[in-house]
Amino acid sequence: MLTVTFIAIPTVVIVATNASIWLTVKISHNRSRRGSGIRSGSTRSNQGSSNRMNKTALMLTLICCTFILCYIPTFVKFILYNLGHEISLFMYFFHNYALSLNSVVNPFIYIFTNNHFRSFIRSFFQNTTKEKSGTSIAKSAGKVD
Numbered sequence: 001m002l003t004v005t006f007i008a009i010p011t012v013v014i015v016a017t018n019a020s021i022w023l024t025v026k027i028s029h030n031r032s033r034r035g036s037g038i039r040s041g042s043t044r045s046n047q048g049s050s051n052r053m054n055k056t057a058l059m060l061t062l063i064c065c066t067f068i069l070c071y072i073p074t075f076v077k078f079i080l081y082n083l084g085h086e087i088s089l090f091m092y093f094f095h096n097y098a099l100s101l102n103s104v105v106n107p108f109i110y111i112f113t114n115n116h117f118r119s120f121i122r123s124f125f126q127n128t129t130k131e132k133s134g135t136s137i138a139k140s141a142g143k144v145d
Contacts, residue, residue, distance in 0.1 A: 011068065011075075018064045025057040059113035063106060070102035 073095040081087055110117045 014064050014068065018061055021057050021060050025053045028053055055113055059109060062109045062113065066105050066109065067102055070098045070105070073098045 073091070077087055077091055077095050080091075107121075111121060112118075
């Protein structure tokens with residue numbers, strides 16, 4: 001029962017949510033294609049909207065697939081443990097690294113698929129380095145006086 005609760009239900013929810021997102025994008029894309037011939041000025045905005053929705057769907061799909069791939073060792077560990085098998089030290093560490101890998105990979109998925117997130121991260125790190133260099137200059141200037 002523990003296996004069903006911690007493995008099957010979340011996996012079904014993730015797959016169903018992902019399928020729902022793709023279906024919504026496909027329906028919206030088909031509507032925008034049909035509607036684009038009505039007004040000549042709306043073609044660009046429909047294509048931009050469709051492109052944004054496709055990128056969002058791609059990002060969510062990559063995140064969901066990464067989650068599933070990184071949690072497979074956990075699922076296998078739970079199944080083996082519930083069947084009475086002894087869990088090796090390698091499996092224990094591999095399971096922990098895979099869980100951590102999910103958290104490490106997600107920001108890279110966001111950066112590669114979302115322009116707003118990418119520009120925010122870029123400006124964040126630029127501001128952080130400017131602040132650090134500004135304080136070190138101010139400190140060194142204070143020491144000279």
